Amino acid sequence: MGTTERKKREKRQRRDTIIDAAEKIIFSKGLDQATMTEIAKEAELSKGTLYLYFKNKNELYMAITKRGSNILNQKLVKIFSGDHTGIELIRLMGETYLTFVRDNPGYFNAFLHYDSLRDTEDLQNSEIAQICEGNKQEAMALMVRALQIGIQDGTIKSSYNPKELAVIIWASTRGITMINHTMRQTDHHFKMIEDMEVNTDSMFENFLNLVGEGMATKKGQKKYD
Amino acid sequence: MGTTERKKREKRQRRDTIIDAAEKIIFSKGLDQATMTEIAKEAELSKGTLYLYFKNKNELYMAITKRGSNILNQKLVKIFSGDHTGIELIRLMGETYLTFVRDNPGYFNAFLHYDSLRDTEDLQNSEIAQICEGNKQEAMALMVRALQIGIQDGTIKSSYNPKELAVIIWASTRGITMINHTMRQTDHHFKMIEDMEVNTDSMFENFLNLVGEGMATKKGQKKYD
DNA sequence: CTATAAAATGACTGTTGGTCAGTAAGTGAC
DNA sequence: GTCACTTACTGACCAACAGTCATTTTATAG
Numbered sequence: 001m002g003t004t005e006r007k008k009r010e011k012r013q014r015r016d017t018i019i020d021a022a023e024k025i026i027f028s029k030g031l032d033q034a035t036m037t038e039i040a041k042e043a044e045l046s047k048g049t050l051y052l053y054f055k056n057k058n059e060l061y062m063a064i065t066k067r068g069s070n071i072l073n074q075k076l077v078k079i080f081s082g083d084h085t086g087i088e089l090i091r092l093m094g095e096t097y098l099t100f101v102r103d104n105p106g107y108f109n110a111f112l113h114y115d116s117l118r119d120t121e122d123l124q125n126s127e128i129a130q131i132c133e134g135n136k137q138e139a140m141a142l143m144v145r146a147l148q149i150g151i152q153d154g155t156i157k158s159s160y161n162p163k164e165l166a167v168i169i170w171a172s173t174r175g176i177t178m179i180n181h182t183m184r185q186t187d188h189h190f191k192m193i194e195d196m197e198v199n200t201d202s203m204f205e206n207f208l209n210l211v212g213e214g215m216a217t218k219k220g221q222k223k224y225d
Numbered sequence: 226m227g228t229t230e231r232k233k234r235e236k237r238q239r240r241d242t243i244i245d246a247a248e249k250i251i252f253s254k255g256l257d258q259a260t261m262t263e264i265a266k267e268a269e270l271s272k273g274t275l276y277l278y279f280k281n282k283n284e285l286y287m288a289i290t291k292r293g294s295n296i297l298n299q300k301l302v303k304i305f306s307g308d309h310t311g312i313e314l315i316r317l318m319g320e321t322y323l324t325f326v327r328d329n330p331g332y333f334n335a336f337l338h339y340d341s342l343r344d345t346e347d348l349q350n351s352e353i354a355q356i357c358e359g360n361k362q363e364a365m366a367l368m369v370r371a372l373q374i375g376i377q378d379g380t381i382k383s384s385y386n387p388k389e390l391a392v393i394i395w396a397s398t399r400g401i402t403m404i405n406h407t408m409r410q411t412d413h414h415f416k417m418i419e420d421m422e423v424n425t426d427s428m429f430e431n432f433l434n435l436v437g438e439g440m441a442t443k444k445g446q447k448k449y450d
Numbered sequence: 451c452t453a454t455a456a457a458a459t460g461a462c463t464g465t466t467g468g469t470c471a472g473t474a475a476g477t478g479a480c
Numbered sequence: 481g482t483c484a485c486t487t488a489c490t491g492a493c494c495a496a497c498a499g500t501c502a503t504t505t506t507a508t509a510g
Contacts (some may be wrong), residue, residue, distance in 0.1 A: 003477075007487085011488095014488095030343060035465085035466060036466075036468080037466080037467095045489080045490090047491075048468090048470080048490055048491065049488080051467095052488075057467065057468090109341070112341065115407050117411075118410050118411065160435075164431060165431075167404065168401065168428060168431055168432050168435060170404075171400040171401040171404040171428070171432075172397035172400045172432065174400045174403065175396040175397050175399045175400020175401065175403065176400065178340075178399065179392065179395075179396040182340050185343050202389075203389075203396070206390075207396075207397065210393060210436055210439040212439065213439030214434070214435040214437065214439045215435060232507095260496085260497060261498065262497080270458075270459090271458065271459045271460060272459085272460075273458065273460065273499090273501085274458055276498095276499065276500080277457075277458075281498075281499070451510105452510090453510090454509085454510100455509100456505105456506080456507075456508090457505080457506070458503105458504085458505070459501105459502105459504070460501100460502105461501095461502095462499105462500080463498105463499085463500075464498095464499090464500105465496105465497090465498085465499105466496090466497090466498105467495095467497105468493105468495090468496105469492105469494075470490105470494105471490105471492095472489105472490085472491100473488100473490070473491105475486100475487085476487075476488085477484105477486075477487090478483105478484095478485090478486100479483090479484090480481105480482090
């Protein structure tokens with residue numbers, strides 16, 4: 001009989017329930033203010049049970065990171081199923097990232113926290129961390145692929161090393177996303193520049209136009225005029 | 226007699242001693258692993274005394290953020306005393322930032338933590354936070370000034386709004402710095418891209434060349450060939 | 451030397467992450 | 481139905497730590 005199967009499924013569901021509860025609490029109050037007891041209560045379980053499914057609070061938060069990066073990567077992969085030139089792919093990836101972070105600031109906080117972990121020992125022994133790492137690498141690989149496509153179809157200059165360029169574009173996009181995110185999170189209370197509310201919506205657009213002039217070929221730039 | 230003066234000076238010194246101790250402990254173990262008792266011990270004081278000088282652990286960490294941003298801004302301001310074109314100033318600012326973060330990863334962690342704070346109430350009521358905020362704005366203002374100088378001296382295209390451009394350049398530079406920082410912190414254990422150790426040293430250089438083509442005039446680009 | 455103020459202390463409290471001995475629920479054999 | 485056994489869950493408990501405050505120590509001035 002499929003008892004074993006059912007048990008496994010139920011266990012996965014419990015796990016998901018816990019992650020759901022953790023997201024709800026942590027996203028609303030922040031990691032520090034969220035307590036394991038409260039998360040347990042939200043999941044209608046006792047605190048002890050949480051520790052049967054997750055080694056500790058950090059690992060639970062990493063499970064959220066994993067879930068977030070899975071969702072993001074799914075969106076990124078989907079872009080490639082459409083019929084786009086290389087430069088268009090770059091733009092779409094950036095916009096997708098920006099939109100994802102805007103709609104899911106909690107996940108982005110989880111990403112940032114994940115990146116701030118330093119205990120290499122712990123990270124390497126954690127299965128979840130390995131998957132998070134894999135997702136990061138996959139996103140980067142997609143960007144490389146977009147650039148290679150662009151070089152192939154002539155929308156991106158062939159003088160660049162796609163891997164090097166990918167890292168730069170990705171890093172810059174993240175930087176812009178972060179400013180965006182931080183400003184939203186602090187409720188626009190602190191302004192970056194006196195007498196100027198930066199239009200966060202157009203920032204990535206402007207960035208692409210700026211970088212586009214260096215990166216794209218004439219053919220690749222046409223789209224932006 | 227100057228007793229009052231001396232007392233004030235001694236109080237400042239105590240404060241600095243505590244910050245010194247806090248840096249030593251927090252930079253080496255990370256904020257979470259550092260305890261107030263240990264910091265007190267390092268400062269040769271008792272825990273209670275720490276709370277006479279700082280409202281709580283977070284405010285102490287913010288004092289570190291303040292100190293770090295003061296040091297960084299000092300370096301940034303100094304750049305402007307030299308005889309440089311606008312585009313050169315941009316490059317120098319980026320390089321200064323990158324070098325600062327490389328040499329002082331602890332301060333950068335403090336910056337990141339500061340940016341992640343969300344409790345706007347607390348932030349606004351904190352004198353230290355106000356100064357940190359002022360430093361951020363000052364750095365941004367310097368970047369705007371560099372761009373304005375560049376537009377004036379013809380090394381930067383006049384078609385851009387210097388304020389908008391400043392935010393983009395600053396954000397991108399931060400993004401690149403962050404990747405750099407994260408990779409160093411995790412001891413290069415996780416690679417970004419398969420079969421490729423990204424040369425972190427040349428990343429900003431490449432970024433500037435890329436952006437330079439969009440931002441700089443012909444005259445401004447000459448320097449980079 | 452004494453009175454007063456300022457500075458420093460560390461025992462104490464409340465909270466929280468994490469543990470584990472004990473309990474409950476589920477499963478399969480008979 | 482019930483017994484033996486396994487798996488899942490519980491919450492009292494512990495240790496560690498941030499933050500407090502009554503008390504002690506030190507400095508100052510008359």
